[in-house]
Amino acid sequence: MNAILRELLYLLQPFCLAWLLLTVWLLRMLWKRLWRWSLLPMSAWLILTTISCTSIPSWLMAGLESRHSLPAAAEMQSADAIVCLGGGVEPSLMEPTGMHLARGADRIATALSMAISGVAPVLVIGGGGYEHEGRFVSEADAIFDNLANYPKLNFEQISLGVCTNTRDEALKVAELMEKRGWKKILLVTSASHMPRAVGTFKKAGISVVPVPCHYMSSFHRLGEVDWIHLPYVGSFELFDAWLHEWIGSHIYSWRGWL
Incomplete structure (x- = not known):
């Protein structure tokens, strides 16, 4: 009943x-x-x-998310840095933490847990910026400002500042690698975004070990998948995320970034 x-x-x-x-x-x-x-x-x-x-949006998303699997522990050994792409938080004037967790917050949670566990000695965070009172506030800076409340963290923190897009993040990381002499990078981003991110970093001359997270498809979650169901507004979020990556990949290819 x-x-x-x-x-x-x-x-x-x-x-x-x-x-x-x-x-x-x-x-x-x-x-x-x-x-x-x-x-x-x-x-x-x-x-x-x-x-x-229907579960068609979830099925489409699963196709993107399945292109890169989680690396084995041996693949992540001796990494020089963890690079977390933006999209996980938004700087906030009202939240007690100074940041509002966005759709891709799993990226931050994954990268932080890896850094705290000692997987790599450096955590690099990218992301965009938000204009406020005539100046841009960096997403990465908002995260590191919050981490300043935890002084016992045993890893170096590097903000990429305000990045325009994934290619901008890749170029800034390439400069860091050349300057620091890094050889091995662990790349953390959403599983659906990982194919475009890996291709973009490769085009920038960076070979990465992909660490996908933030799996959105119901095919990658617990429970049975109902192919036919009542209208669900969350399906639009899935389709929007898939369409964003599909269009983004074609635009990056057209511009020579992949």
Whole structure:
């Protein structure tokens, strides 16, 4: 009974309710044989249903996330530095920590746990910047400002400052490697972003050991995967992340960055 009640309440959520109304409207038009007038709403319904009511977005995301597997412990030995790409936090004036955890916060959690465990002696963090009162606040600086509250950390901390994109991060890391004489880098980023990141770093002359994290696909999580389900707004986040990487990879290839 509770499960049925939860499903009924779920149907009253704005997104799900909008999908139901569109379905009813489309069925009514088809019933009246308004074939020509039903083409646009049918196209909208098909797109909406495919993305929100099936596991196709999750399946697409799983294809990206499966390209690089987690490295064995032996592969990470003797690394010179851990490089964590941005996208995990946003500087905040209100949060007690001075930063708001974003969608890719697993990147920061993974890189920090590796650095604290002594996997490598240096932690390098990239990321973008946010304009405030005429100046840009670095995502990486916000993280390291917070880490200053923990004085016993036994690893060096390097901020890449405000980076424009993944290529900018790769070029700045390449400069660090040449200056410091580093040979082995552990690259931490979201599993879906890892294929583009590895290709970008390779193009910049850097060979990395990929450490993927932040697995978004339901195929990489606990529990059974329901291929058909009620409209779920989270599917749009998955599709958006997949589309971002798909478009990004083509643009990087076109610009010669991959």
